[in-house]
Every structure is written in C-alpha cells, then in structure tokens.
Amino acid sequence: MELLELIRQPWPWYVAGPLIGLTVPALLLIGNKSFGISSSLRHICAACIPANIPFFSYDWKHEIWNLVFVAGILIGGFLAGHFLANPEAIQISPQTVADLKALGIQDFTGLMPGDIFNVANLFTLKGLVFFVLGGFLVGFGTRMAGGCTSGHSIMGISNLQWPSLVATCCFMAGGFAMTHLILPHLMKLF
C-alpha cells in the first residue's frame, strides 16, 4: 500500500516529463503514429460537421487512432482524478497564490480554481471568457499553427523542426501576453 501512497503524491517534473517524452517513441513504434493531440479536434469536425469544407474533407477514419488516444486521455484523467487523487490541496508557489488572490481568485484547494471552473458560471460573463473564448482560441490557434504543445513543442522540436520552435515561442509569447497584459483587465470585469 505504500506504493499507492507514493503514486497519490503529486509527481515531480523529472518523472512526468520523461514519461511524456516516451509517448513519442511509443506511438511511432507501435504503429507509425506521429504524436499530436490538437488534430483530434479536426477529426471531430471532419466526422461530425464537415459541411463540404475542403479542410475537413478527408478520410478521418484513417486517423481514428487519434480519437481513441484522446478518449484514453479522458479515461486516464478520470482514473487519476478518482482513484489516485492527492488528498492534500495543490501546492503552488506562494507568489502565484498572492498574485492570483490580488486578481480575485479565492479557491486554491483543487487542481483548478473552483470559483472559475464551476458549472454555475456557465451562463455568466466569466463563463463566456474562460470557457467559450478560451476554448475558441485554443481550437482556432492550434489548427492555424498546425499543432499544439504536443505536435509542435514535443514532437516537432524533438524531430529538430525549426518551424515548431517558432510556433512554441509564439505559444509562450501569447501566454505571457494574456497572463500579464490582458488577464488583469479581464478579471476586473467580474
């Protein structure tokens, strides 16, 4: 049972990072698949709402492995969240806590701030920004960039592709801009 106790602790970066890195050779060797997750969103479009758009007119069934893969991620999230959950509150940097408190966030117990990621916020301005606008930017941006953190930052850079490095720098630049320049103003709206 001590092993289970150990697994329930938050995993350090030097355990998680290499495991994520191993996904690259695992997918390549078990079936010649290039690691990438945002493509699943495109396959969902191609499968459900192709609307004769050329970008969605391809044989998505050939790429079904990617949908099975993301379904696995969802199940893995469920297993970890329900059977391997850390009983303690998340430990984040005290500076981050102070900064976020100044922005009005109060709930620091879970993996996500409960005062934002809450069903009650669904039809509020907060919900519109954090779920609808945020999700839209993730979906639109990753497809326009041709990949996300997995396809570009991990698979692309690992394969020494400089356009992936450019894309990754832009991901980071966008994130810094949102966190430091835009989020403080957005949080004043609520």
Added chain:
Amino acid sequence: MEKIEVEEMLACDAPNDMKQEEGFVGNLKYGVVGILFGIVFVKAEIVSWFRIQEMFRLQSFHMYGVIGSAIVVGMLSIWLIKRFRIKTIAGDEVVFHPKKFNSGQIYGGLLFGLGWAITGACPGPLFAQIGSGFVVVLVTLLSAIAGTWVYGYFRPRLP
C-alpha cells in the same frame, strides 16, 4: 496540383503512417497509451490552471521541467530510432514528417498562447480535465472544436 499537395501536407499534422489497417482491437493500444498519458497529466498537475499560471508568471520551474525533459527524451528517442533504423512492431520503417514553415505558425501560435493562459489547458489536458471531474470544461472543448471548424471555414482567406 500544388494546392492538393499543401492539403495533404496539412492533413498530416499527427498522421497515421501505418500501411496496414488496424481495426478496432488494434486501435485499442492507442487508448491504453492515452490512459497512461492522461494519468501522468493529472498526477503531475499539468492539467492545473494554477500550474499554467505559475509557468507564465515564471514563479515555478515545474512546467518548464516537464516540457523540457519531455523534449530531451523525445529527441533522444527519435535520434536512436533514426540512428539504428529501429522498425515499428509491424516491421515498417518509421516515417517522420518535416514541418514546413508558414506564417500561421506565428499568428495561430500567438492565438493559442492567449487561449492557453485563459483555459489553463492545451488540447490534451482539456480531455484530462473533463475526465478528472471538471465537467464544465466540456464547454471549453466544444468551443475549441468550434474554433477549429471556424478556422477550417475561413482557411482559404487566412494567411
């Protein structure tokens, strides 16, 4: 003719290069990799909005360590596969795709970055967040699918 080539190139952002058909049971192995991956995402708190905020505020090394060490391991693995011509379990040559530069990587990259800091999630963690019990993220996922669709719709008129 060139247009078709570009389309084909882009249909391959995370392509399936296996020659043989795999069928239902064959595809389950990607589900198993996904499950392990999802567990790592949650246990290392990569799905946490707080961890993403820490990263963009430069207040913790955690996320940089995760992404950095993942890249090092990925790089080493790809080098080994190329150097020793390691074959897939079906005995095929491993296929790699060069990424061609286009300005969408800059504009799209910036837009995704903005969204990453709001949602605290890239596409992978979105699925893990939903699984781990934040059901409301389902709306974020639907909106991400809508964003992908809108990009596909306007693609001919975009850089």
